[in-house]
Amino acid sequence: xxxxxxxxxxxxxxxxxxxxxxxxxxxxxxxxxxxxxxxxxxxxxxxxxxxxxxxxxxxxxxxxxxxxxxxxxxxxxxxxxxxxxxxxxxxxxxxxxxxxxxxxxxxxxxxxxxxxxxxxxxxxxxxxxxxxxxxxxxxxxxxxxxxxxxxxxxxxxxxxxxxxxxxxxxxxxxxxxxxxxxxxxxxxxxxxxxxxxxxxxxxxxxxxxxxxxxxxxxxxxxxxxxxxxxxxxxxxxxxxxxxxxxxxxxxxxxxxxxxxxxxxxxxxxxxxxxxxxxxxxxxxxxxxxxxxxxxxxxxxxxxxxxxxxxxxxxxxxxxxxxxxxxxxxxxxxxxxxxxxxx
Amino acid sequence: xxxxxxxxxxxxxxxxxxxxxxxxxxxxxxxxxxxxxxxxxxxxxxxxxxxxxxxxxxxxxxxxxxxxxxxxxxxxxxxxxxxxxxxxxxxxxxxxxxxxxxxxxxxxxxxxxxxxxxxxxxxxxxxxxxxxxxxxxxxxxxxxxxxxxxxxxxxxxxxxxxxxxxxxxxxxxxxxxxxxxxxxxxxxxxxxxxxxxxxxxxxxxxxxxxxxxxxxxxxxxxxxxxxxxxxxxxxxxxxxxxxxxxxxxxxxxxxxxxxxxxxxxxxxxxxxxxxxxxxxxxxxxxxxxxxxxxxxxxxxxxxxxxxxxxxxxxxxxxxxxxxxxxxxxxxxxxxxxxxxxxxxxxxxxxxxxxxxxxxxxxxxxxxxxxxxxxxxxxxxxxxxxxxxxxxxxxxxxxxxxxxxxxxxxxxxxxxxxxxxxxxxxxxxxxxxxxxxxxxxxxxxxxxxxxxxxxxxxxxxxxxxxxxxxxxxxxxxxxxxxxxxxxxxxxxxxxxxxxxxxxxxxxxxxxxx
Numbered sequence: 080x081x082x083x084x085x086x087x088x089x090x091x092x093x094x095x096x097x098x099x100x101x102x103x104x105x106x107x108x109x110x111x112x113x114x115x116x117x118x119x120x121x122x123x124x125x126x127x128x129x130x131x132x133x134x135x136x137x138x139x140x141x142x143x144x145x146x147x148x149x150x151x152x153x154x155x156x157x158x159x160x161x162x163x164x165x166x167x168x169x170x171x172x173x174x175x176x177x178x179x180x181x182x183x184x185x186x187x188x189x190x191x192x193x194x195x196x197x198x199x200x201x202x203x204x205x206x207x208x209x210x211x212x213x214x215x216x217x218x219x220x221x222x223x224x225x226x227x228x229x230x231x232x233x234x235x236x237x238x239x240x241x242x243x244x245x246x247x248x249x250x251x252x253x254x255x256x257x258x259x260x261x262x263x264x265x266x267x268x269x270x271x272x273x274x275x276x277x278x279x280x281x282x283x284x285x286x287x288x289x290x291x292x293x294x295x296x297x298x299x300x301x302x303x304x305x306x307x308x309x310x311x312x313x314x315x316x317x318x319x320x321x322x323x324x325x326x327x328x329x330x331x332x333x334x335x336x337x338x339x340x341x342x343x344x345x346x347x348x349x350x351x352x353x354x355x356x357x358x359x360x361x362x363x364x365x366x367x368x369x370x371x372x373x374x375x376x377x378x379x380x381x382x383x384x385x386x387x388x389x390x391x392x393x394x395x396x397x398x399x400x401x402x403x404x405x406x407x408x409x410x411x412x413x414x415x416x417x418x419x420x421x
Numbered sequence: 422x423x424x425x426x427x428x429x430x431x432x433x434x435x436x437x438x439x440x441x442x443x444x445x446x447x448x449x450x451x452x453x454x455x456x457x458x459x460x461x462x463x464x465x466x467x468x469x470x471x472x473x474x475x476x477x478x479x480x481x482x483x484x485x486x487x488x489x490x491x492x493x494x495x496x497x498x499x500x501x502x503x504x505x506x507x508x509x510x511x512x513x514x515x516x517x518x519x520x521x522x523x524x525x526x527x528x529x530x531x532x533x534x535x536x537x538x539x540x541x542x543x544x545x546x547x548x549x550x551x552x553x554x555x556x557x558x559x560x561x562x563x564x565x566x567x568x569x570x571x572x573x574x575x576x577x578x579x580x581x582x583x584x585x586x587x588x589x590x591x592x593x594x595x596x597x598x599x600x601x602x603x604x605x606x607x608x609x610x611x612x613x614x615x616x617x618x619x620x621x622x623x624x625x626x627x628x629x630x631x632x633x634x635x636x637x638x639x640x641x642x643x644x645x646x647x648x649x650x651x652x653x654x655x656x657x658x659x660x661x662x663x664x665x666x667x668x669x670x671x672x673x674x675x676x677x678x679x680x681x682x683x684x685x686x687x688x689x690x691x692x693x694x695x696x697x698x699x700x701x702x703x704x705x706x707x708x709x710x711x712x713x714x715x716x717x718x719x720x721x722x723x724x725x726x727x728x729x730x731x732x733x734x735x736x737x738x739x740x741x742x743x744x745x746x747x748x749x750x751x752x753x754x755x756x757x758x759x760x761x762x763x764x765x766x767x768x769x770x771x772x773x774x775x776x777x778x779x780x781x782x783x784x785x786x787x788x789x790x791x792x793x794x795x796x797x798x799x800x801x802x803x804x805x806x807x808x809x810x811x812x813x814x815x816x817x818x819x820x821x822x823x824x825x826x827x828x829x830x831x832x833x834x835x836x837x838x839x840x841x842x843x844x845x846x847x848x849x850x851x852x853x854x855x856x857x858x859x860x861x862x863x864x865x866x867x868x869x870x871x872x873x874x875x876x877x878x879x880x881x882x883x884x885x886x887x888x889x890x891x892x893x894x895x896x897x898x899x900x901x902x903x904x905x906x907x908x909x910x911x912x913x914x915x916x917x918x919x920x921x922x923x924x925x926x927x928x929x930x931x932x933x
Contacts, residue, residue, distance in 0.1 A: 146761065146763065147475070147476065147763075149763055175830070175831070176830060177620075177621050177623070177624060177830050177832065178620035178621050178622075178623040178624065179606070179623050179624065181620045181623065182620055182621060182830070182832070185620070211606075211611065211613075212613075213620050213623055214620065257881075259879050264608075264611070265606075265607075265608070265609055265610050265611035266611050285878060285879060285881075286878075287566070287875050287878060287879060288608060288609050288611075288871075288875070289871070289875075290608055290871065291765060293765050293767065293769050294765070294767075297562060297767070297768065298565065298566075300562065301562060301563060301564070301565050302565075303565040303566060303879060
């Protein structure tokens with residue numbers, strides 16, 4: 080009997096360790112074979128961008144402010160997997176979710192600025208977290224490295240809704256009647272889009288926050304909402320919704336028949352979401368230059384592009400990314416005054 | 422139709438990987454161990470093992486949880502038969518005839534009956550999963566704000582009503598859960614509520630933390646306060662764990678009856694496996710040709726109870742997967758597992774994520790076969806485990822609670838929340854309140870709130886919008902039935918099984 084107890088105790092220990100080990104697993108290497116990485120590192124060094132004078136001397140931590148399996152996590156893992164070749168080290172993804180992303184971003188801001196910890200910043204959710212006072216950080220606590228993914232917003236209606244053949248039909252109808260637009264949450268990205276569009280077209284509407292994009296689209300399809308704003312990736316492969324216009328400065332390559340809002344005389348700026356790579360403020364210029372180059376090479380790698388075919392990779396250099404973060408911050412802050420209805 | 426058949430077939434193909442088969446075998450074995458340990462319920466077992474699945478692919482993770490669920494519901498019968506202590510409340514009725522059989526030296530036969538009927542109960546319940554789940558998911562598309570509000574209310578009333586001794590205490594527990602569910606950013610305006618400057622509370626109290634605390638940690642406190650006594654020794658038995666052809670034929674009608682009842686009970690929110698086992702037992706007795714055997718070790722009694730409680734499993738998944746309404750505590754935990762994988766319950770599970778969902782269904786079917794095999798072969802071993810002393814159980818469960826809640830975000834604040842809920846759960850159980858109602862209110866509260874405020878927003882404050890659609894009216898009527906269900910259930914149950922066992926079952930229901 081004693082032996083059995085000992086056995087069960089040992090079993091419990093194993094489970095306990097498993098629980099630790101398993102949760103650490105998402106943080107482990109994004110590469111299929113971690114053990115190969117150190118051995119190959121010297122050989123791979125040549126592939127890494129040279130002459131910047133700095134290179135990581137151990138595994139790099141990449142913080143993602145959302146849980147494993149989330150959209151950002153999926154794209155980050157693909158980037159990390161192919162970037163190891165150019166970074167010359169293992170890239171460890173650490174999912175730090177909660178607090179609408181603010182817990183992860185706080186962690187990046189507080190990290191040692193030695194280049195060993197970098198992370199993903201999601202615009203405009205990051206900016207909203209500052210405006211809402213969820214995080215104690217500001218944009219100055221981060222140093223931009225590059226942009227990774229850009230998703231443009233679209234104005235959507237039901238595919239079989241014959242009231243709205245064009246965006247002008249929607250505007251004309253909305254000026255006469257009160258329309259309902261479902262959103263993915265109060266002042267969340269798609270609500271910002273809907274409001275920017277309505278403001279520019281000069282009509283009022285009722286917003287219906289649903290908390291996530293899946294429910295937002297269900298609300299549109301069920302007929303409770305008349306229209307909504309969502310991103311290109313959200314409607315990929317769907318035939319039950321129809322895009323009337325895009326929040327872009329020029330027509331999108333994947334949907335050339337959809338006009339931009341700007342060309343129809345409405346909101347003429349780009350709007351959507353961006354996922355960029357940042358480091359904590361205070362890292363040296365060499366570190367920025369190293370990662371900027373490493374990720375640029377990754378995003379041009381044919382193998383990466385094949386793996387990343389399902390989403391819109393959009394490389395921007397450090398300076399442009401910093402400007403984008405700043406522009407989105409100013410835009411989000413400007414929303415506080417006179418943008419929303421009271 | 423052809424498309425669905427194709428999805429079903431593909432589900433089986435993807436479920437048959439080594440990883441998934443291993444997950445099924447491991448999950449079933451673990452579930453049986455948890456089930457046969459008196460003091461650990463199915464919900465606790467699934468909650469404790471939930472963090473293990475975080476890093477698994479969605480289908481494997483869900484299969485593990487489903488396997489633990491089925492295993493635990495069956496496992497409860499082992500200790501019920503051998504030491505006259507149901508391992509989970511769901512096997513309370515099994516103990517009646519099962520232990521009698523043990524006393525007659527027919528323990529092997531009783532275990533074989535339990536295993537065989539659990540297998541069929543579980544397997545047949547998958548039929549409803551395959552057929553009703555996609556249908557109900559279609560219906561879910563018609564659910565707009567007003568209907569979602571009533572859906573939440575319906576879930577709350579019936580749960581508070583059915584699974585509590587008194588409506589007042591049930592509703593009190595539900596109200597407490599609703600209050601706790603307001604913590605975090607409000608779903609409509611994004612206002613911070615009761616966050617006290619803590620960013621980790623922005624998304625509300627984490628349901629998984631809350632339920633590990635309420636179910637598992639509170640159980641540790643309850644166990645720790647009692648004097649630790651050695652459990653009765655499991656009866657030794659020498660007969661073989663098999664059934665003859667005649668015996669199988671004898672219990673066949675009982676299994677079919679129990680399957681139908683258990684399945685319906687599973688689909689209805691509120692009534693869980695503990696009620697199903699009594700109903701199954703009773704109908705077995707009523708329809709039996711050899712009524713005189715009952716009370717003296719009738720295999721039909723064991724079969725009736727065990728087929729019914731396992732038939733609940735497949736049915737109970739349906740409202741959770743399609744409407745996001747968990748009917749009882751195990752499915753509430755399973756829903757937590759689903760959400761952690763980034764999946765939202767609802768129609769998308771049958772369109773966008775159909776491949777994953779059908780793999781899970783196929784896994785659920787295959788799990789039943791593993792349960793039959795592991796159950797039959799391993800009964801003797803599991804019987805020994807059921808005697809495990811609380812002195813060992815308590816520290817093990819505590820460790821798992823802490824690790825489990827830490828693992829969600831790798832954040833100590835979640836552990837603090839878990840311990841707070843553990844203390845809360847302990848106090849609630851001391852006052853006879855219903856911990857399951859708190860967890861369900863925590864999940865349903867935001868759905869109702871969002872629905873009510875959304876509906877009023879669209880209608881510009883006109884309350885009439887809540888009473889327009891026929892679906893709303895059906896849900897309103899069901900909610901009223903839910904409120905009065907304790908009276909109905911009480912009468913019903915007293916008729917079904919002797920008074921003392923009902924009291925015990927109702928009391929244990931809060932745990933299950």
